[in-house]
Amino acid sequence: xxxxxxxxxxxxxxxxxxxxxxxxxxxxxxxxxxxxxxxxxxxxxxxxxxxxxxxxxxxxxxxxxxxxxxxxxxxxxxxxxxxxxxxxxxxxxxxxxxxxxxxxxxxxxxxxxxxxxxxxxxxxxxxxxxxxxxxxxxxxxxxxxxxxxxxxxxxxxxxxxxxxxxxxxxxxxxxxxxxxxxxxxxxxxxxxxxxxxxxxxxxxxxxxxxxxxxxxxxxxxxxxxxxxxxxxxxxxxxxxxxxxxxxxxxxx
Numbered sequence: 001x002x003x004x005x006x007x008x009x010x011x012x013x014x015x016x017x018x019x020x021x022x023x024x025x026x027x028x029x030x031x032x033x034x035x036x037x038x039x040x041x042x043x044x045x046x047x048x049x050x051x052x053x054x055x056x057x058x059x060x061x062x063x064x065x066x067x068x069x070x071x072x073x074x075x076x077x078x079x080x081x082x083x084x085x086x087x088x089x090x091x092x093x094x095x096x097x098x099x100x101x102x103x104x105x106x107x108x109x110x111x112x113x114x115x116x117x118x119x120x121x122x123x124x125x126x127x128x129x130x131x132x133x134x135x136x137x138x139x140x141x142x143x144x145x146x147x148x149x150x151x152x153x154x155x156x157x158x159x160x161x162x163x164x165x166x167x168x169x170x171x172x173x174x175x176x177x178x179x180x181x182x183x184x185x186x187x188x189x190x191x192x193x194x195x196x197x198x199x200x201x202x203x204x205x206x207x208x209x210x211x212x213x214x215x216x217x218x219x220x221x222x223x224x225x226x227x228x229x230x231x232x233x234x235x236x237x238x239x240x241x242x243x244x245x246x247x248x249x250x251x252x
Contacts, residue, residue, distance in 0.1 A: 009166050015229045016159045023152065023232070025070045025078060029163065031062035036082065039069055043077045046138065052103040053082045053136055060084055066167070067136075068160055081137040081160055085168050088131045093174065094124030104176060105200060106209055115203035121196035121213040129171030132164050137175070137190070157190040158229065165221055174215035182212035193220040 017027055030036065033055045040049045051057035053065070064086075070079030088096055097104060097118045110116040118124075139153065164173065177186045179197070187195040192214040202208040216224070 006166070009162050009225075012225070012229050013159065013162050016155050016162070019155055019229075019232050020070065020152070024073050025152075026072075027159070028069045028071065029066060030069075031066045033060050033065060033067070033082075036067045036069070036080075039077055040080065040136075043080075048107065050103065050135060052084055052100075052133065058103065066163065068156065068163075070156070079139055079156060081134065081156065083132050083134045083160060083164055083173075085170065086131040086133055088128045091128070092125050093127035093131065093172075094118075097124070106211075110200065110202045110208035112203045116200050116208055118198055118211070119201055120198035123174075123194065123196055123213055123215050124198075127172045127174060127215060130168060132168065132170040132173040134160060134164075134173060134175040152232065153189045154191060154230065155232070158224070161191065161221060161224060165225060170218065170221070172215060172217050173221060174213060176211040177214055179210035179212060182214070187212075187214035190214065191224050192216055193224075 020027055033053060036053065037049055037055060040046070053060060053067075065082065065084040067080065067082040069077060072078045086096060101117060102113050104118070105113050105116060137157070139156075161173070164170065175190065175192070176198075177190075182195055182197070187193075193216045194214065196213045196215075198211055198213045199207045200209040200211065
């Protein structure tokens with residue numbers, strides 16, 4: 001990466017941090033997933049941490065992952081997201097999900113995870129190489145309702161892409177989002193260029209869950225990062241992050 005690119009990344013990250021701080025959100029970026037697990041477990045009303053980001057189930061450290069957390073003025077956790085680098089140089093994303101499906105299946109959605117597989121997206125065949133998996137994106141359903149609607153989601157995703165690109169320069173990046181979020185344009189709010197419907201098929205060929213695959217290739221990522229960072233629109237009605245926190249979760 002050139003000096004000009006590095007400087008551009010620094011300026012973009014600084015602006016994002018300033019925008020989020022103006023809402024009362026303090027950002028922390030780390031790669032200690034034992035600490036991340038502690039943060040997640042301290043947040044009531046949420047489902048458990050998916051195995052792919054859980055040190056109790058997977059090997060993940062500074063070599064293949066990092067996380068971003070946001071805290072309000074009372075040091076309450078109000079945002080999470082994490083990314084893991086996958087080495088898919090010798091297999092497709094579809095094959096990876098077949099082998100490691102237990103790490104991606106939403107708990108209690110299928111009668112038999114051993115016989116449940118993800119199908120549908122054409123991108124499962126083409127996504128290979130250095131691949132970033134982004135998941136565990138969460139904002140509270142109250143308190144951040146105003147900022148979320150005015151662009152906080154996009155800024156937080158952009159922050160992850162900035163750090164991800166500088167750290168690993170992946171060939172692809174992807175996430176899985178529930179059908180109901182995809183129908184509302186989740187991939188656009190998160191900044192992804194592509195969205196394909198996908199389904200988890202259970203032991204009796206039944207649909208056990210519907211997760212859409214959202215993804216970008218290296219060119220898509222570079223195009224996203226070449227855009228100016230958008231400022232949040234502020235009104236007197238914007239909710240502050242110190243308000244009460246009620247959780248909502250996305251896949252992973």
